[in-house]
Amino acid sequence: MALIITDDCINCDVCQPECPNGAIAPGDTIYVIDPDRCTECVGHYDQPQCMKVCPVECIMKDPDRPEDRAALERKYLRLTAT
Known part of the structure; x- marks a missing residue:
């Protein structure tokens, strides 16, 4: 699953620089995660940073975007392909 940021976000700016895929960006009111770039840090770390x-x-798995580990690994490979 990709991750999502809930409305509890306080815009503290600590999550964005931790994302190895550049999936986190400021949104209109809170930070948002691009589900096409989020691998839950698979390929980089053991847990989502x-x-x-x-x-x-305020960051949780997005129930509307189920992805198993194999799908997250494929996404990681696609994102890091040169």
Whole structure:
């Protein structure tokens, strides 16, 4: 699954620089995650780094975008292909 940021986001700016795929960006009111770039850090880390650093725990799995580990690995390979 890709991750999403809930309305509890306080725009603290700590998640964006932690994303190795550049999937997190400022939105109109809160930060947003591009589901086409989010691999939950598969290929980079053992756990999603944005979730690890979020002080208000407002980042969660997006129930509308189910992806298993194999799908996240394929996305990672697509994103890192040269």
